[in-house]
Amino acid sequence: xxxxVPLNWYLIVAACVFVIGLFGVMTRRNxxxxxxxxxxxxxxxxxxxxxxxxxxxxxxxxxxxxxxVFTALVIAVAAAEVAVGIxxxxxxxxxxxxxxxxxYDSMLG
Amino acid sequence: MILSRYLFIGMLLLFAIGFAxxxxxxxxxxxxxxxxxxxxxxxxxxxxxxxxxWIRFRLQYYIFALLFVVFDVETVFLYPWAASYVSLGWYxxxxxxxxxxxxxxxxxxxxxxxxxxxx
Amino acid sequence: xxxxMLVSAGMLVAGLWEILIFREFGxxxxxxxxxxxxxxxxxxxxxxxxxxxxxxLYLVAFFFLVACLFIMLEAEFLAVxxxxxxxxxxxxxxxxxxxxxxxxxxxxxxxxSVLRRLPAAIVAIGLFVMLAVAVQQRPDFSKARTERAAPxxxxxxRVLNQMPQELGLDLMQRWCLxxxxxxxxxxxxxxxxxxxxxxxxxxxxxxxxxxxPGSLTETPEHLSREVAGGTHSSSxxxxxxx
Amino acid sequence: xxxxxxxxxxxxxxxxSEPVPWVAWFLWLFVGFxxxxxxxxxxxxxxxxxxxxxxQDRIGPNRVGPFGLLQSIADLVKLLFKxxxxxxxxxxxxxxxxxxxxxxxAMLSLAVIPFGFGSVSMRNDPVTGVLRPTLTGFSAVDxxxxxxxxxxxxxxxxxxxxxxxxxxxxxYALLGSMRSVAQMVSYEIPxxxxxxxxxxxSGTLSLTGILDRQVETxxxxxxPPGFMAFVIFMISSFxxxxxxxxxxxxxxxxxxxxxxxxxxxxxxxxxxxAEYMSxxxxxxxxTTLFLGGGAIPFLAFPRGLLGGYVVVDLFLNLITILVFSLxxxxxxxxxxxxxxxxxxxxxDRLMAFAWKLLIPLCLVNxxxxxxxxEIVIRPVAxxxxxxxxxxxxxxxxxxxxxxxxxxxxxxxxYRQDSEHSLKTWRSSTxxxxxxxxxxxxxxxx
Numbered sequence: 005x006x007x008x009v010p011l012n013w014y015l016i017v018a019a020c021v022f023v024i025g026l027f028g029v030m031t032r033r034n035x036x037x038x039x040x041x042x043x044x045x046x047x048x049x050x051x052x053x054x055x056x057x058x059x060x061x062x063x064x065x066x067x068x069x070x071x072x073v074f075t076a077l078v079i080a081v082a083a084a085e086v087a088v089g090i091x092x093x094x095x096x097x098x099x100x101x102x103x104x105x106x107x108y109d110s111m112l113g
Numbered sequence: 114m115i116l117s118r119y120l121f122i123g124m125l126l127l128f129a130i131g132f133a134x135x136x137x138x139x140x141x142x143x144x145x146x147x148x149x150x151x152x153x154x155x156x157x158x159x160x161x162x163x164x165x166x167w168i169r170f171r172l173q174y175y176i177f178a179l180l181f182v183v184f185d186v187e188t189v190f191l192y193p194w195a196a197s198y199v200s201l202g203w204y205x206x207x208x209x210x211x212x213x214x215x216x217x218x219x220x221x222x223x224x225x226x227x228x229x230x231x232x
Numbered sequence: 233x234x235x236x237m238l239v240s241a242g243m244l245v246a247g248l249w250e251i252l253i254f255r256e257f258g259x260x261x262x263x264x265x266x267x268x269x270x271x272x273x274x275x276x277x278x279x280x281x282x283x284x285x286x287x288x289l290y291l292v293a294f295f296f297l298v299a300c301l302f303i304m305l306e307a308e309f310l311a312v313x314x315x316x317x318x319x320x321x322x323x324x325x326x327x328x329x330x331x332x333x334x335x336x337x338x339x340x341x342x343x344x345s346v347l348r349r350l351p352a353a354i355v356a357i358g359l360f361v362m363l364a365v366a367v368q369q370r371p372d373f374s375k376a377r378t379e380r381a382a383p384x385x386x387x388x389x390r391v392l393n394q395m396p397q398e399l400g401l402d403l404m405q406r407w408c409l410x411x412x413x414x415x416x417x418x419x420x421x422x423x424x425x426x427x428x429x430x431x432x433x434x435x436x437x438x439x440x441x442x443x444x445p446g447s448l449t450e451t452p453e454h455l456s457r458e459v460a461g462g463t464h465s466s467s468x469x470x471x472x473x474x
Numbered sequence: 475x476x477x478x479x480x481x482x483x484x485x486x487x488x489x490x491s492e493p494v495p496w497v498a499w500f501l502w503l504f505v506g507f508x509x510x511x512x513x514x515x516x517x518x519x520x521x522x523x524x525x526x527x528x529x530q531d532r533i534g535p536n537r538v539g540p541f542g543l544l545q546s547i548a549d550l551v552k553l554l555f556k557x558x559x560x561x562x563x564x565x566x567x568x569x570x571x572x573x574x575x576x577x578x579x580a581m582l583s584l585a586v587i588p589f590g591f592g593s594v595s596m597r598n599d600p601v602t603g604v605l606r607p608t609l610t611g612f613s614a615v616d617x618x619x620x621x622x623x624x625x626x627x628x629x630x631x632x633x634x635x636x637x638x639x640x641x642x643x644x645x646y647a648l649l650g651s652m653r654s655v656a657q658m659v660s661y662e663i664p665x666x667x668x669x670x671x672x673x674x675x676s677g678t679l680s681l682t683g684i685l686d687r688q689v690e691t692x693x694x695x696x697x698p699p700g701f702m703a704f705v706i707f708m709i710s711s712f713x714x715x716x717x718x719x720x721x722x723x724x725x726x727x728x729x730x731x732x733x734x735x736x737x738x739x740x741x742x743x744x745x746x747x748a749e750y751m752s753x754x755x756x757x758x759x760x761t762t763l764f765l766g767g768g769a770i771p772f773l774a775f776p777r778g779l780l781g782g783y784v785v786v787d788l789f790l791n792l793i794t795i796l797v798f799s800l801x802x803x804x805x806x807x808x809x810x811x812x813x814x815x816x817x818x819x820x821x822d823r824l825m826a827f828a829w830k831l832l833i834p835l836c837l838v839n840x841x842x843x844x845x846x847x848e849i850v851i852r853p854v855a856x857x858x859x860x861x862x863x864x865x866x867x868x869x870x871x872x873x874x875x876x877x878x879x880x881x882x883x884x885x886x887x888y889r890q891d892s893e894h895s896l897k898t899w900r901s902s903t904x905x906x907x908x909x910x911x912x913x914x915x916x917x918x919x
Contacts, residue, residue: 009264009304012367017268017301019363021275021294023356028279030352036284036329040291043322044275047298058305069395069402073410075310076399079317080186080414084421086322087179090329091425094175097333119303119311121499121615122585128503129581133574136740138239140558144739148559170331172429174656177825178328179429181659182321183422184833188666189313190403190411191840192622195673197400198847205404206844212415213837219422220833224891228426229829231822285640289568292633309619312626320629324659327636331652393618396679 014055022048033104035093039086046082050075176228180220187216264304271297284330292323309395502614507581515750516546522810529814556739561642564736568641573737573744575634580751582627586620587758588613588682590768590794611682611767612791620681621673624759625666628714631752632658635733638745642736650732653821654716660828661713661720667836668707671699671843672763675851685767691851693766698874699843702881704764706832706839708808711756713828715749718813720824757805758798765801768794831888838880846873 021044028041057071096108194201194209223229253262274297277290295318302311403411520535520543527534535542560569588611610616617623632655639651672694673679676687694700713720734745761767770793819827850869 009261013261013264013268014301014305015367016364017272019360019367020272023360023363024272024275024279026359027352027356030355031348032279033348034284036326036333037279037287039329040278040287040326043291043318044278044294047295047318051298051301054302054305054307054310058307069398072307072310072395072399073402073407075307076190076313076403077407077410077414079310079313080190081417083182083186083317083322084417086325087182087425088421088428090175090325091179091428093329094172094332095428116303116306118615118617119308121502122582122617123300124499124503125507125582125585125614126578128507129578130574132508132581133577133744136554136744137570137574138236140554140556140740142236144555144558146558148562150562170328170652172332174652175325175328175332175429176426177656177660177829178321178325179425180422180829181663182317182325183418184663185321185666186317186418187415188625188663188670189316189622190414191667191670192619192673192679193309193396193400193403195400195670196677196679197397197404198674198844199677199852200397200401201404208404208408208412210841211412213840215415215419216422217834217837219419219426220829222423223426224830226426226430228430229826231825285568285637289637308617309622312619312622316622316626316629319633320626320662321659324632324636324655327633327640328652328655331640396619396622397677 009059011055011059014051014059018048018051018055021045021051035096035105035108036090038105039089039093042089043082043086046078046085050078053078173231176223180223180229183216183219187212264301267297267300267304271301285327288323288326288330291326292319295319295323306392307395308392309399499614506614507584511581511584511751511754512747515747515754516550518750518754518806519549519746520546521806522813525807525810526814529811550743553740553743558739558741561644561736563643565641565643568637569736570741572634572638572641573741573748575637576631576748577744577751579627579630579634580748580755582630583624583752583755584758585614586617586623586681587755587762588616588685588767589758590791590796590798591685592791611685612795613682616680616682619679621669621679621684621763624681625662625669628752628755629662631748632662634748638737639733642733644736647733647735650735654733657713657720657824658716660825661710661832664706664828664832664836665710665714667833667840668703668710669763670840671703671846674840674843675700675847681762685762685769688766689769693764693769695764695766697846697850698870698877699839699846700764702835702839702877703843704760706836707760707764708805710828710832711760712809712812713824715753715756717753717809719816719819721813721818753806753809754802757802757809760805761798761801765805767801768798770797826888826891830891831884834887835880835884838884839877842873842876842880845869845876849873 025041025044025048028044029038032038032041053071053075057069057075100108190212191209194205198205250262250266253265256262257265271294274290274294278287278294281287281290295314299311299314302308302314523545524534524542535545538544538548560566590612592610592612635651635658636655637651639648639654642648672684675691675694676684678684678687688694695704712718734742737745846869849872850866853865
């Protein structure tokens with residue numbers, strides 16, 4: 005069924021989303037927006053892993069669910085990353101009174 | 114097979130969107146609309162609203178959302194464990210207990226420093 | 233009436249577009265193109281939306297569309313997990329985060345400057361071209377796979393129908409260590425985030441008022457010192473909101 | 475234009491090479507989801523008003539139609555003709571999107587619920603892998619990961635709630651929605667954790683599979699860990715659907731109306747529909763997971779009657795659907811009863827109750843559920859006659875003892891927390907704790 009859709013298409017879409025996330029990380033000034041862009045990139049990588057698992061595993065009999073396990077782990081890591089990221093942003097906001105990554109320019113704390 | 118099951122979910126999703134949007138469209142046609150500046154104001158028991166609505170909220174909300182995220186991810190891992198528990202041995206049980214114990218440590222920590230208190 | 237006409241015109245255009253896609257690529261690929269296109273559009277929306285809540289909403293739509301793609305890849309448990317974790321939890325956390333930082337929620341949105349965007353766009357497009365070329369040039373695994381003995385339809389069906397069970401088995405046996413590490417990571421992030429986010433004043437002074445002796449809400453002395461020292465507080469108390 | 479869409483749909487249908495039950499699906503959509511369920515919700519509303527009236531020694535709606543039966547329809551018509559209106563400062567699109575999201579979440583969760591039993595098919599047993607006759611549920615679809623699907627779908631509602639408050643640009647609405655989202659996410663954890671023992675015992679995430687195992691080994695609510703899970707699930711369901719005593723988000727006395735303050739006419743109607751529909755869905759889920767779905771109490775009805783073979787399908791369907799709706803009706807009545815009886819909780823106690831009492835209890839309950847599994851379910855896996863009498867009672871005794879210990883332990887721990895013990899309350903305030911606030915008569919439409 006889904007073998008109709010070639011692997012390349014998934015990879016291109018994932019690359020596209022990843023690049024958009026990268027663009028967001030570079031241009032957005034709000035730290036939460038930066039975090040969202042990072043989420044985009046993580047999702048792109050997830051899509052890649054799953055596409056390779058489903059459509060590109062060289063030897064499917066060997067490790068039937070490796071891609072799925074990895075994607076699950078990446079999802080967990082992404083959630084943990086957002087949790088800590090927002091905590092850090094709150095601390096930064098408390099210190100600098102601003103939500104602008106450009107202003108976070110000292111490491112004095 | 115998988116796809117055809119979710120086809121129904123997709124159909125139902127579209128249907129639900131239609132079902133919810135249809136009354137909204139309907140009331141745009143049949144319900145009266147006579148907006149006045151006073152009507153458009155924010156409801157605040159007859160008083161003029163003061164200041165900005167989108168204010169900074171308290172930290173407490175974030176703490177609970179954070180705890181929720183962590184425990185949500187945990188339960189997502191609990192489901193496959195529980196579903197395959199039948200065919201697993203005692204080591205799976207121990208593994209999951211270690212996993213749960215670690216998260217419980219987190220919960221106990223949050224409790225101990227008073228983060229679970231709604232102030 | 234105008235609205236109705238607009239809606240019907242939109243439906244007509246959408247229908248023609250669908251027919252076009254379906255003619256060109258076939259039904260399965262047509263669906264893929266629609267979902268993937270919408271996902272990319274949502275990603276662009278996330279990056280470009282000026283209001284952060286709108287941005288988060290685009291992100292939610294993006295997560296949902298990625299879940300649809302997961303279903304197309306026949307990983308339905310992961311699709312459910314994607315919705316559960318990303319839409320149900322992470323999106324809520326992001327929105328709460330937005331509500332907690334004052335400057336960004338409402339009309340005061342950030343100004344975009346061309347100066348920032350131009351180099352970023354160049355870098356991004358350059359990277360995309362590189363990736364695309366790499367993708368086009370790689371050996372075609374899927375062809376190799378179909379030539380090799382593909383698993384029988386029945387076997388695949390069984391694995392996919394038992395996906396959660398199989399996933400649990402794999403996670404508990406083969407990937408036991410990564411699984412425990414994820415648990416550790418979650419705990420660490422929980423403790424770290426709670427410690428960071430806790431208002432510093434409230435930690436060292438006990439949470440509020442007078443906690444009774446022996447209660448669980450009382451902060452252990454070493455704990456509070458550690459946490460307060462771990463953040464930035466002691467050196468610049470004037471900048472710390474109570 | 476119609477022709478265009480018909481041809482598109484035809485193309486998409488043709489794309490699926492395998493047989494797909496189109497007729498059944500369209501029946502589900504246009505009879506069930508378009509007709510029956512909204513009608514049912516309308517009569518749940520009517521029932522609630524009647525029941526609440528009885529509790530308060532009133533008569534309730536009695537003007538429109540016999541016994542006021544058409545009251546909900548009349549309310550609907552009234553809402554349709556009210557002025558449609560968005561506050562001037564609101565975010566228009568998101569303001570319209572929020573109730574749509576809530577309704578989607580409620581409707582999608584009804585898709586996988588088996589409303590009774592369907593036919594019998596031969597399937598592999600999840601425990602032993604042996605081929606045996608299996609009951610199929612009378613549900614629109616049966617997903618292999620049905621339980622997490624339900625949780626995922628219901629968690630979309632909290633997003634809708636937040637957006638409703640945010641887009642209204644009203645302080646009360648925003649406060650109400652922030653509170654209610656915090657409440658919903660807090661109570662989602664015990665709700666989810668309470669379903670894990672069920673999955674553990676059934677060895678499957680599909681709701682039909684769970685029902686099938688229940689018919690075989692007895693209803694899960696009749697076991698001590700299952701009963702504990704059932705109670706926790708019900709309590710957190712009350713909070714999940716924002717019902718009394720957890721209806722803080724719409725606390726009329728403090729927040730005017732909470733998140734839907736700035737909603738009028740049919741926009742409000744959608745919220746209302748979504749709330750009652752999700753209540754109905756939660757009762758259905760609870761019946762399926764704990765109360766044996768469409769199985770008749772004290773009779774191994776579907777399995778015993780069948781003996782592994784098909785009887786008249788239609789008859790079986792009707793009986794089991796009837797039994798299922800009776801059970802759901804009882805649970806819904808419980809919702810009404812609690813609402814008419816209990817006062818609203820205070821917000822700090824609400825959060826503490828979830829995090830400091832329910833979640834530890836759930837975690838311990840999971841352990842005890844594993845013990846039950848080892849004593850009662852695992853030894854007899856694959857045997858047709860189910861657990862033996864002695865075995866069952868040994869398991870019952872051990873787990874019941876552990877449950878009681880766990881319960882008192884959790885309560886003791888909760889009480890240790892100074893903030894919530896009544897003693898410190900008294901000593902600090904010098905008066906009796908006033909957790910009870912008098913509530914006005916619940917009249918919603």
